[in-house]
Amino acid sequence: MKDDTRKEIMTIIENADNGDEEAMLTFIGMASLSSELYSNPFAIKKRNEYIVNLVENGNPAGFILAGDDYLNGDILERSVEKAVAFYYLAANSGETFGYELIAKMHLDGDGLPVNYQLAYEFLKKSEDSNAGQMRSDLGYFFMGEMFYHGLCVAKDWGKAKDYYMEVMKKYYGGDYYMKACERVASMNAL
Numbered sequence: 001m002k003d004d005t006r007k008e009i010m011t012i013i014e015n016a017d018n019g020d021e022e023a024m025l026t027f028i029g030m031a032s033l034s035s036e037l038y039s040n041p042f043a044i045k046k047r048n049e050y051i052v053n054l055v056e057n058g059n060p061a062g063f064i065l066a067g068d069d070y071l072n073g074d075i076l077e078r079s080v081e082k083a084v085a086f087y088y089l090a091a092n093s094g095e096t097f098g099y100e101l102i103a104k105m106h107l108d109g110d111g112l113p114v115n116y117q118l119a120y121e122f123l124k125k126s127e128d129s130n131a132g133q134m135r136s137d138l139g140y141f142f143m144g145e146m147f148y149h150g151l152c153v154a155k156d157w158g159k160a161k162d163y164y165m166e167v168m169k170k171y172y173g174g175d176y177y178m179k180a181c182e183r184v185a186s187m188n189a190l
Contacts, residue, residue: 100136
């Protein structure tokens with residue numbers, strides 16, 4: 001690691017240690033995306049410490065991160081119940097991405113039973129809480145999937161395409177961008 005990068009990271013840690021939540025979130029992101037930091041025990045200890053701090057301060061992003069850690073089971077022992085509880089805390093604290101994550105779990109059967117009705121209700125709850133907007137590319141993509149496949153809603157490729165197009169407009173290069181492009185291309189090919 002370059003000295004400039006090391007100094008920048010140490011400044012971020014110093015700010016985070018002084019209670020700067022933005023610095024905590026920045027470091028958590030860096031530690032999660034950098035294989036060098038992710039394999040460093042000190043960095044992981046700090047990452048986990050900051051997540052706990054965010055949760056204790058009622059920060060909705062902290063609730064999402066804690067839920068992710070419980071769901072993934074990489075750092076904490078996997079607990080679907082705790083993951084869902086943290087996602088609810090996030091959603092009820094204004095970070096409705098929590099609802100979208102619970103919906104995805106119901107769509108994928110990832111720790112929760114596949115239940116399209118509940119998945120749709122959670123996606124709709126997120127959308128309604130955000131003045132008709134989904135919170136993330138995940139939300140837009142999976143709402144598109146609901147209409148594309150007719151999962152507990154009437155199959156409507158026009159509505160599906162609208163949701164996929166939102167992914168393409170707002171989240172270029174995001175996790176669901178290519179999937180949304182493929183869906184729109186398949187509908188246009190017919």
